[in-house]
Amino acid sequence: YYRAAIHRGMTDTEVKEFYETTPELCVRTLGKIYEAVNRSSAEFASLGRARKDQMEQAALEAAAPQKEEDDFIGVDIEALEESEMDPDALAIIKTINDQNKLLHDKVQSVESTATQPQENFDRVATQESALIGQQIENFFKSDEAKPYGDGFYGVVPDKDTDWANLSPGEKANRWAVIEMMDDILVGAEFNNRDISVDEAMRMAHLNVSEPQRTKVIREELTAKLTERSKSLSLKPAAAGTTDSSAASGPKSKEELEEATAARLAAISW
Numbered sequence: 598y599y600r601a602a603i604h605r606g607m608t609d610t611e612v613k614e615f616y617e618t619t620p621e622l623c624v625r626t627l628g629k630i631y632e633a634v635n636r637s638s639a640e641f642a643s644l645g646r647a648r649k650d651q652m653e654q655a656a657l658e659a660a661a662p663q664k665e666e667d668d669f670i671g672v673d674i675e676a677l678e679e680s681e682m683d684p685d686a687l688a689i690i691k692t693i694n695d696q697n698k699l700l701h702d703k704v705q706s707v708e709s710t711a712t713q714p715q716e717n718f719d720r721v722a723t724q725e726s727a728l729i730g731q732q733i734e735n736f737f738k739s740d741e742a743k744p745y746g747d748g749f750y751g752v753v754p755d756k757d758t759d760w761a762n763l764s765p766g767e768k769a770n771r772w773a774v775i776e777m778m779d780d781i782l783v784g785a786e787f788n789n790r791d792i793s794v795d796e797a798m799r800m801a802h803l804n805v806s807e808p809q810r811t812k813v814i815r816e817e818l819t820a821k822l823t824e825r826s827k828s829l830s831l832k833p834a835a836a837g838t839t840d841s842s843a844a845s846g847p848k849s850k851e852e853l854e855e856a857t858a859a860r861l862a863a864i865s866w
Contacts, residue, residue, distance in 0.1 A: 602627050639804060642777050645784030671698055729794055733775060734758050736798045744813045745806055750774075770805065777801035 602612050616623040672694045736742060737750055746752045751767030753760065760768055778794070778801040785792040792800075806813075 602630050642780035642784060644787055645780035645782065648783050648787045732794045733798065736795065737771065741799070742802065745809055749806065749809050773805045774798065774801045777805060
């Protein structure tokens with residue numbers, strides 16, 4: 598929810614103040630924002646896939662054998678010269694015919710440039726691919742993706758980029774994010790929206806990781822509450838405390854953790 602709110606323009610301070618003031622309303626509101634961001638991501642991705650299909654079809658049509666153009670067929674100037682046509686009119690017709698010939702030759706020249714040297718293009722494309730690859734690796738090693746590491750995206754050592762040790766499921770989840778990221782970028786560009794690779798990765802992550810979100814939130818809350826319980830000092834009951842009131846609360850760290858787990862299990866996610 599927090600990431601979706603930040604994506605929609607809220608600041609970290611605004612989110613925290615909203616939660617501290619009205620926590621229940623904050624959670625409901627951010628939940629709606631989260632759903633809206635996911636819908637937007639899905640729409641961009643759908644548009645991107647449709648655009649890719651159009652581009653692939655256009656590429657196939659361009660690669661298909663083209664019908665050879667006929668030679669330029671102009672006015673038979675010689676025949677007109679042999680006729681009794683007015684010289685001024687003949688001069689105009691000849692000028693127009695020459696212009697048409699130049700235009701025809703120019704069109705043929707433009708169409709013949711379909712095969713140009715690709716060295717510069719290939720070099721730029723390679724540099725861009727390397728940069729995007731680094732951004733992808735940085736995302737999967739970011740704090741945002743860490744809670745989803747074990748069993749979902751997997752974990753790759755900091756200085757490593759080899760996915761060989763990831764499970765098939767972890768690789769599939771990563772590729773699902775990358776493919777959706779690419780679809781989002783294409784869809785956004787087609788819709789005149791400027792979205793960075795990093796932003797598209799986060800949008801795709803929110804969508805792909807949706808089934809895992811509840812589990813991650815539970816684990817994070819449990820870890821925080823467990824850590825907090827370790828810092829508590831459980832003191833003996835005061836002299837005037839009745840047996841019933843003393844027995845009503847947890848008497849040890851283990852009982853506190855069990856009670857916390859029970860409360861978490863009762864929450865409707």
